[in-house]
Amino acid sequence: MATKAVTDASFAADVLASDKPVLVDFWADWCGPCKMIGPSLEEISEELADKVTIAKVDIMESTDTAAKYGVQSIPLMVLFKNGEPVAQKLGAAPKSQLKGWLESEL
Template sequence: MDADDADFHAVVDESSIPVLVDVWAPWCGPCRMVSPALEKLAGELAGNLKLVKVDADENPIVSRRFGVQSIPTLVLLDHGEVVDTQIGALPENLLRSWLESRLPIGER
């Protein structure tokens, strides 16, 4: 799912499940490399995690909100609150470990 500055609050902050925000840009090679792994993990965690992609160039408000200075930046949120941030591309196995160590958030 994509979100922009206009609908970010409704899509992300009001979500009943944790949200992984992928701040990326079309010209970013590492962003394109990590995207398939994120999509796969989001599919496996459907119902427990929502993946939301935000184009950093087109959505400066969201980028500023999370202090994004380099992409890809992944921001894990629960009820609009930042749980953790991952900067840079990781291979699928490390992304999986990172997410699994932080989910389920609501039970902590």
């Protein structure tokens, strides 16, 4: 399963109510580093599909969610478990680092 686009309207159902961990990638179209890690996140979402859902929140469209979680710099990845943010990683990184970080937090 590829990454899932999530909006202000669907955030509660898609992320907070999820029965498995959800990694939320806060991003925007104009963000170069966000675009750089996009393909890596797609691959990780397929490799770890049984363990985690990877969701993408466009901060320009979902301003309420971005504000609620204090997103000031992107790309920002926040891992949610049982509806709570438990870990976060700021900035772009190689796929191996992103996957290693995520696996260590799951």
